Amino acid sequence: MSRLIVVSNRVPVPTAGEKAGGLAVVLHDLLARRGGLWFGWSGDIADNAEHDTAPAIVEEGGVQYATINLTPDEYQGYYANFSNATLWPLIHSLPEQISFDRHSLHVYRTVNARFATTLKDMIRPGDVVWIHDYHLVPLAAALRTRGVQVPIGFFLHTPFPSPDILSTIPEAATFLRQLMQADLVGFQTSHDAQNFVACVERLAGGETAGNNVVTCGGRTVHVGAFPVEIDAPGFARTAAEESDTTAIRRFSESLLGSTLMIGADRMDPTKGIRRRINGYRSFLDKHPEWQERVTFLQVAASSRQDVEIYKSLREELERLSGALNAELAMPAWTPLRFVTRPVARAHLAGIMRTARVGLVTPLRDGMNLVAKEYVAAQDGDDPGVLVLSRYAGAAAQLKDALLVNAFDGDEVADAIHRALSMAREERRRRWEANWHVISSRTPLMWGESFLDALLQARGSGAA
Numbered sequence: 255m256s257r258l259i260v261v262s263n264r265v266p267v268p269t270a271g272e273k274a275g276g277l278a279v280v281l282h283d284l285l286a287r288r289g290g291l292w293f294g295w296s297g298d299i300a301d302n303a304e305h306d307t308a309p310a311i312v313e314e315g316g317v318q319y320a321t322i323n324l325t326p327d328e329y330q331g332y333y334a335n336f337s338n339a340t341l342w343p344l345i346h347s348l349p350e351q352i353s354f355d356r357h358s359l360h361v362y363r364t365v366n367a368r369f370a371t372t373l374k375d376m377i378r379p380g381d382v383v384w385i386h387d388y389h390l391v392p393l394a395a396a397l398r399t400r401g402v403q404v405p406i407g408f409f410l411h412t413p414f415p416s417p418d419i420l421s422t423i424p425e426a427a428t429f430l431r432q433l434m435q436a437d438l439v440g441f442q443t444s445h446d447a448q449n450f451v452a453c454v455e456r457l458a459g460g461e462t463a464g465n466n467v468v469t470c471g472g473r474t475v476h477v478g479a480f481p482v483e484i485d486a487p488g489f490a491r492t493a494a495e496e497s498d499t500t501a502i503r504r505f506s507e508s509l510l511g512s513t514l515m516i517g518a519d520r521m522d523p524t525k526g527i528r529r530r531i532n533g534y535r536s537f538l539d540k541h542p543e544w545q546e547r548v549t550f551l552q553v554a555a556s557s558r559q560d561v562e563i564y565k566s567l568r569e570e571l572e573r574l575s576g577a578l579n580a581e582l583a584m585p586a587w588t589p590l591r592f593v594t595r596p597v598a599r600a601h602l603a604g605i606m607r608t609a610r611v612g613l614v615t616p617l618r619d620g621m622n623l624v625a626k627e628y629v630a631a632q633d634g635d636d637p638g639v640l641v642l643s644r645y646a647g648a649a650a651q652l653k654d655a656l657l658v659n660a661f662d663g664d665e666v667a668d669a670i671h672r673a674l675s676m677a678r679e680e681r682r683r684r685w686e687a688n689w690h691v692i693s694s695r696t697p698l699m700w701g702e703s704f705l706d707a708l709l710q711a712r713g714s715g716a717a
């Protein structure tokens with residue numbers, strides 16, 4: 255079996271007493287099976303980082319974790335600016351949120367080049383390289399320039415935009431050609447994969463060459479959809495166990511008999527939290543009989559506070575939630591609980607289980623694991639209803655959720671009403687169909703299917 259090298263912006267180096275969560279667990283497992291290396295940024299910022307190209311290496315359970323630091327200028331240009339303030343809104347089709355400057359683009363490329371220079375000395379013949387996410391778009395090309403010939407796969411956790419949107423940044427064709435230096439480019443949904451192929455055709459002069467294969471400038475690249483999965487039975491177990499704790503019982507009592515709706519997101523402009531709160535407001539206006547009978551808990555974990563649009567989003571949401579409560583609250587009823595402090599994963603799972611409605615309404619999202627987690631957390635005998643944006647990748651799989659246009663506040667309000675009023679039989683039928691989808695796949699299957707497709711792509715002559 256080939257040795258695996260995973261590359262991502264941040265490396266979750268295992269530390270004593272701390273367990274990695276989510277997808278990191280699967281990548282650790284895949285690495286442990288094959289013996290491998292995880293390379294990326296340490297998360298630390300150091301003034302002299304660029305002179306210190308030798309990575310710090312930690313070995314744990316047969317896996318090496320190799321990390322480098324960033325300088326303050328690199329952190330700002332590569333991470334805060336170009337990755338999070340330019341590429342993130344671009345790939346989520348929110349072009350008016352993009353800020354762009356040439357210096358940050360330059361720093362982004364420099365950091366990718368530094369990653370490549372450091373990594374190439376650790377790659378051996380027979381290895382397979384798997385690059386993750388939008389921070390590292392130029393990396394496959396930077397490795398090839400340095401003579402690396404082993405199979406390289408690239409997986410994007412976010413959506414991929416249409417040609418019209420992608421062409422709003424300078425040098426869009428360069429980004430596409432850089433991605434084409436991988437052998438396999440993977441996305442969350444086939445819609446994203448189609449957008450990528452359309453971009454290569456329209457903006458970089460490429461051509462499709464059969465099913466899921468695209469050629470451009472002498473390169474042949476495979477493209478595919480690999481939806482990220484969760485450990486559904488594991489999350490279900492956590493939710494059931496947690497719901498039996500004093501903490502969750504106290505939480506439930508605090509609702510004073512009102513029905514709970516839950517939203518849980520990183521506080522991010524793509525997650526549609528502002529429109530969600532406005533949709534809830536319209537629902538309460540249209541259906542005043544629900545006042546005092548429903549509580550909406552929005553957990554919004556603070557995120558990327560060194561990026562301007564995130565700071566202003568936070569201020570706006572604080573104002574909006576305060577205004578809603580100031581207008582509608584009663585001595586014994588708070589319509590909206592807006593929580594920005596961290597909530598432990600198990601506690602959140604327990605809360606999800608007690609919520610009759612899960613509101614997952616991003617304006618655009620690669621997958622959205624909260625949607626899958628909400629389904630997993632339910633008691634199948636008396637489950638809650640998932641209200642899900644059509645613009646989340648998860649909507650391609652969770653077809654029995656109430657699917658909504660997250661931009662349309664009236665539609666969101668109507669879906670909330672329908673979800674709250676839904677009879678148990680329909681709730682069960684919808685939940686069972688969604689549960690079947692998430693419980694028949696595992697995160698490990700996701701990882702293995704990507705790696706199989708990568709080796710096959712290479713075997714079939716792409717390179």
Ligand code: ADQ
Pocket residue numbers: 276277411412482518519520553554555596597598599602619620621622623624625627
């Ligand atoms: P994210 O944008 O971070 O991920 P998501 O898929 O929802 O979004 O994953 C977030 C994770 O953090 C979930 O496990 C969730 O439970 C947890 N979480 C979110 N808000 C929380 C809160 N307030 N408190 C505690 N925990 C919270 C990116 C892409 C997604 C894609 C994933 C995986 O943007 O589209 O699904 O990667 O590929």
